[in-house]
Amino acid sequence: MNFSVLQLNKGVLLVNANRSRLLTQVSLFVLGVLAVAPVVRAQHPGEAPVSDKETMQLLLKRISLLESQVKKVDQLEARVRELEAAKSHIAPAEITAVPAQPSVASETESESAGERTMSERMDVSKTLLRIRGFGDTTLHGDTQKGDNTAFTLGQLDLFVTSDISEKFKFLSEIVFEGGPDNIYGITRGTNNAFGVDVERFLVQYSYNDYLNVEAGRWHTAIGYYNTAFHHSTWFQTTTDRPFLFDFEDRGGILPVHTVGVSASGLIPSGRLGLHYVAEVGNGRASRSPITQEPVQNVVDDQAHKAFNLAIFARPDAIRGLQVGFSAYRDLLVPANSPKIGETILAAHAVFVRPQFEWLNEALVVRHSVFGTSQVFNTPGFYTQISKQFRSYRPYFRYQYVNSSDKEPVFPDVRLRQGPSVGLRYDASESVALKLQYDYTVLRGQPAINALALQVGFTF
Amino acid sequence: MPRWVGLLFILISAGFLAGAFSFAADLTPGVPPEPPTASEQTLAIVVNLSNPTENLSMAELHKIFLGERSHWPNGRRITLVMMAPGQPERLAILSLIYRMNENDFNNHFLRGLFTGEVFVSPKTLATPVGVRKFIFNVPGAIGYLRSSDVDSSVKIVRIDERSPYEKAYPLHVPPPSAK
Numbered sequence: 097m098n099f100s101v102l103q104l105n106k107g108v109l110l111v112n113a114n115r116s117r118l119l120t121q122v123s124l125f126v127l128g129v130l131a132v133a134p135v136v137r138a139q140h141p142g143e144a145p146v147s148d149k150e151t152m153q154l155l156l157k158r159i160s161l162l163e164s165q166v167k168k169v170d171q172l173e174a175r176v177r178e179l180e181a182a183k184s185h186i187a188p189a190e191i192t193a194v195p196a197q198p199s200v201a202s203e204t205e206s207e208s209a210g211e212r213t214m215s216e217r218m219d220v221s222k223t224l225l226r227i228r229g230f231g232d233t234t235l236h237g238d239t240q241k242g243d244n245t246a247f248t249l250g251q252l253d254l255f256v257t258s259d260i261s262e263k264f265k266f267l268s269e270i271v272f273e274g275g276p277d278n279i280y281g282i283t284r285g286t287n288n289a290f291g292v293d294v295e296r297f298l299v300q301y302s303y304n305d306y307l308n309v310e311a312g313r314w315h316t317a318i319g320y321y322n323t324a325f326h327h328s329t330w331f332q333t334t335t336d337r338p339f340l341f342d343f344e345d346r347g348g349i350l351p352v353h354t355v356g357v358s359a360s361g362l363i364p365s366g367r368l369g370l371h372y373v374a375e376v377g378n379g380r381a382s383r384s385p386i387t388q389e390p391v392q393n394v395v396d397d398q399a400h401k402a403f404n405l406a407i408f409a410r411p412d413a414i415r416g417l418q419v420g421f422s423a424y425r426d427l428l429v430p431a432n433s434p435k436i437g438e439t440i441l442a443a444h445a446v447f448v449r450p451q452f453e454w455l456n457e458a459l460v461v462r463h464s465v466f467g468t469s470q471v472f473n474t475p476g477f478y479t480q481i482s483k484q485f486r487s488y489r490p491y492f493r494y495q496y497v498n499s500s501d502k503e504p505v506f507p508d509v510r511l512r513q514g515p516s517v518g519l520r521y522d523a524s525e526s527v528a529l530k531l532q533y534d535y536t537v538l539r540g541q542p543a544i545n546a547l548a549l550q551v552g553f554t555f
Numbered sequence: 556m557p558r559w560v561g562l563l564f565i566l567i568s569a570g571f572l573a574g575a576f577s578f579a580a581d582l583t584p585g586v587p588p589e590p591p592t593a594s595e596q597t598l599a600i601v602v603n604l605s606n607p608t609e610n611l612s613m614a615e616l617h618k619i620f621l622g623e624r625s626h627w628p629n630g631r632r633i634t635l636v637m638m639a640p641g642q643p644e645r646l647a648i649l650s651l652i653y654r655m656n657e658n659d660f661n662n663h664f665l666r667g668l669f670t671g672e673v674f675v676s677p678k679t680l681a682t683p684v685g686v687r688k689f690i691f692n693v694p695g696a697i698g699y700l701r702s703s704d705v706d707s708s709v710k711i712v713r714i715d716e717r718s719p720y721e722k723a724y725p726l727h728v729p730p731p732s733a734k
Contacts, residue, residue, distance in 0.1 A: 228665070228668075228669075255669060257668065259675070262632050263632070265674060267671055300671065300674075302625060302626070302632070302674050304626045304630055305624055305625055305626050310671075323670060324670060326669060326670070328669065331666060331669065367614075410623075412614050450655055450659040450662070450663075525658050525661065554665070
């Protein structure tokens, strides 16, 4: 329907004005007639003169004319009501499409632009796709034998969202990164060659605050870091992720990505602010050694599914505090080896405000080999603290992970622990410069001193 | 070449880059909330006329404005309306509700969208008329206006059981003449 709201409003005003003018005229005329009639009767109690009869007929004609005009006004009013009713039926469609502005923190528009946005969103052929980018470049050097100081292009992360409807939303992270990959100590791919990974790829359905459902590929809700920083180094304070939460293709020990279905939301708990996340998915690939994609995007190497349940609290009383735990369970079936039961228990307590950050996480990865009494527990933790002073944010992190030399899934990890200190400088709202020193103690090997200078940005 | 040469190179590069960026403008620190003065106006929290919500606590308002609540009790999705950066009303909201500066505010919503915790970022409009029109048209919308800018097209929500016309109402904004 092409009838615009503006036209409708003008029509209503015009009709109302005409109608009130006509009614005023009619009212004045009738009052005049009533006022004059008794006088006429008093002066001429008998038969009225011919001239008066003509006057009366003339007046009656005018009354009938005015009545017909009033009838037309009534018809117009009825038509306006019809159009208003039609407009109210259109409104929900407009409203459904209006609120989405996802890819930027906020969007400024003039009022006319806002109206244009509404009409654009009526057009279902438009995708409403929004893209935000993140990237980084690092100069890195260390004392490990065989390593050279080098400039390194980090991940180029395209964060793509689309508001499908009021309840549905699409979200993805498309990452371009250089090789080679490092999967449990085994390199894969070509040096310096860029590849593309779809790191997140999911459709979200938001029923209410208590139930949100996602399907696709996401970051597993193990602990805090994995779902807080994703693939953007610009968001994180440090130049790199804690070793515990490294990505699968960077030597990480956790199933950081999952393909499947997830439900999350609030738990009615008043000021305690409890939340839940329940996930079921393919889990990680369990062939050993893994020479292909460690995330089972398309096929699962066994029928068993991985489950993860996370509960965390954000109490109203202490803004910025989040405390929670998660339990992950999967079954790995390495080729030519017994099955391995995998349980990952994680707990975290973080306190994050714009000017202050204190992250604490601990977890244990438990691998039990079927048919034997062998159980391998790999504990790990990290603590990270930072404080912003204007544009500068000094930080400190200590991390630890200790796995058995005979660990069946990631035998290369062993013991790694040590501190990191650094300084982040926000050169602008979108560019951060970071300098970080790491000292890492390894079991049976010399400790590593490393220095990294990184420029992280969003665009 | 000794390894320390590489480390020294990184340190020198860091110093050079820090110097190059030193001319960049510093980020504005957060604005601390100040007590209202006699000349200040109240800032009304307004919603669509069809919204059944009559009252919100400051804690609820905080969660709604942070994007931590995405739905009204009637199931309608919440759409937050902010006025354009620099407007006194927006500065008041940033100070009184968010306790953030512009940069922190932008980062908060960008991070929320990135993590998926915030379903929709705020809608920003330039004028009180624009805010009124938007809220009038969008059933789930919530925004703020000076009390003098409120008309019958939107509905005022009480905050902690107080209307903007009562004493001890918590949200205030400097008068327009102070722009």
